[in-house]
Each structure stands twice: as structure tokens, then as C-alpha cells.
Amino acid sequence: MIQIAVVDDHKLFRAGLINLVLSLGDEFHIQLQANHGKELLDSLQKIDLHENKSLPDLIILDVDMPIMNGFETAEKLKELYPQLKVLVLTMMQDETTLIRMLRLGIKGYLSKDVEPAELKQALLSIHQKGYHYTDAFTGRLIEVLQSDGEKDPTISMMNDRELTFLKLCCSELTYKEIADQMCLSPKTIDGYRASLFEKLEAKSRVGLVLYAVKNGIFVPF
Numbered sequence: 001m002i003q004i005a006v007v008d009d010h011k012l013f014r015a016g017l018i019n020l021v022l023s024l025g026d027e028f029h030i031q032l033q034a035n036h037g038k039e040l041l042d043s044l045q046k047i048d049l050h051e052n053k054s055l056p057d058l059i060i061l062d063v064d065m066p067i068m069n070g071f072e073t074a075e076k077l078k079e080l081y082p083q084l085k086v087l088v089l090t091m092m093q094d095e096t097t098l099i100r101m102l103r104l105g106i107k108g109y110l111s112k113d114v115e116p117a118e119l120k121q122a123l124l125s126i127h128q129k130g131y132h133y134t135d136a137f138t139g140r141l142i143e144v145l146q147s148d149g150e151k152d153p154t155i156s157m158m159n160d161r162e163l164t165f166l167k168l169c170c171s172e173l174t175y176k177e178i179a180d181q182m183c184l185s186p187k188t189i190d191g192y193r194a195s196l197f198e199k200l201e202a203k204s205r206v207g208l209v210l211y212a213v214k215n216g217i218f219v220p221f
Contacts, residue, residue, distance in 0.1 A: 002127050003031040003054065007040045007073065008062040008089075013112070017060070017089070024120040031056045036065040037073025044081060055084060058126055061106075063090040063097060074104040085126050089114075099209055100172050108132035155215055157199055163217070165192040169208045170218040 063070035125132035212218035
């Protein structure tokens with residue numbers, strides 16, 4: 001039996017999600033539900049105080065919530081309950097959110113419009129293998145983290161400013177904020193981005209982050 005906690009502030013969606021999870025198979029059981037991160041952590045603390053009760057195996061977590069959002073919750077879970085596996089289920093599909101969540105150690109990231117079969121596969125995969133990644137970024141991320149560590153010679157083609165820019169691309173900063181931090185104009189930052197896209201054969205910021213992870217320039221967890 002896979003014990004699951006569902007954390008989402010939209011009560012109708014949460015109720016529907018719970019019913020959906022239960023319909024996916026007898027192996028799934030909803031141990032607890034919460035409106036936000038603080039409510040989840042309070043529940044976990046109560047469970048933790050009872051020796052005869054076990055913590056959930058897996059947490060389905062929303063990102064945009066009041067009182068304690070998904071980022072804050074994932075950070076606290078990583079600190080207090082690092083053994084708990086987190087599947088993020090959200091409508092937020094931007095790269096910054098994805099990168100930030102991966103840095104907080106989440107084990108899967110799905111859109112709320114995912115097909116039921118994909119949700120079931122994600123729950124089983126996270127429980128059995130420890131992770132579930134489906135899109136180009138997250139799938140390749142696991143691959144590069146498990147690679148043999150060989151560095152790309154292209155690194156030697158980058159100057160110090162480009163390397164600094166590449167590292168900052170792995171943060172939550174926008175391109176404008178990166179420009180401010182590097183004391184450069186947005187136009188200059190656009191030039192660095194275009195140059196790295198060409199040198200690294202990347203097509204997006206996600207591609208830059210993947211390159212940084214693979215070559216040890218940035219460590220996500």
C-alpha cells in the first residue's frame with residue numbers, strides 16, 4: 001500500500017484528485033490531505049510523535065498556495081523529512097519554477113492536466129524507483145546526473161563572464177535581474193545568451209541549465 005498525502009488549496013480540485021488517485025488502483029491510499037504547506041507540516045509532526053504511525057510514502061504538492069507555498073513546503077520537507085518523496089502537480093510550467101523545484105529535491109513534476117494513466121505511472125515510478133521525469137528537461141537531467149562525469153571541451157571556449165552568466169541562469173533570477181547582478185545592460189546579457197546558445201547548441205534556458213549540470217558547473221540538489 002502506497003500512503004499518499006495531497007496538498008492543494010483548491011478544495012474541489014483536491015477532492016477530485018483524491019478520488020482519481022483512489023480509482024487508479026488498490027495499492028494507493030490517501031493518508032492525509034492539507035490546504036497548504038503549514039497544515040501538511042503540522043500533520044506530519046503529529047504523525048512523527050506517534051511511534052505506531054508511519055509518515056506518508058509520497059506527497060502530491062501544489063506550488064501556488066497561501067500561507068506556505070510549494071517552494072517553502074518543499075524546502076522544509078527537504079530539511080525536516082528528506083526521506084519523503086515529492087511529486088509536484090501544478091499549472092505552473094515556466095522554466096524558473098521547474099528549475100527551482102528541482103533544486104529543492106522534488107522527485108517528479110507534472111501538469112494538472114496530465115492524463116490519469118500518466119499520474120498513475122508517476123506515482124508508481126516515484127515509489128519504486130525514486131523519481132519520475134517525463135519532459136525533455138527532467139528526463140535528460142537524470143541522465144546527466146548519472147553520466148560518467150566527462151567534461152565537454154566547449155567549456156574552454158567560454159570566457160569568465162559567460163561562465164558567470166551560465167551559473168546565474170541556473171538560479172531563479174530573470175535575465176534582467178542577471179544583468180543587474182552582473183552590472184551589465186540587458187542587451188549585453190542578450191549577447192551572452194545568444195553566444196552560449198550557439199556554442200552549446202542550446203535552444204532555451206533549460207538547455208543551458210542541462211549543460212551546466214552535466215559539466216559540473218551547477219549542482220541542482
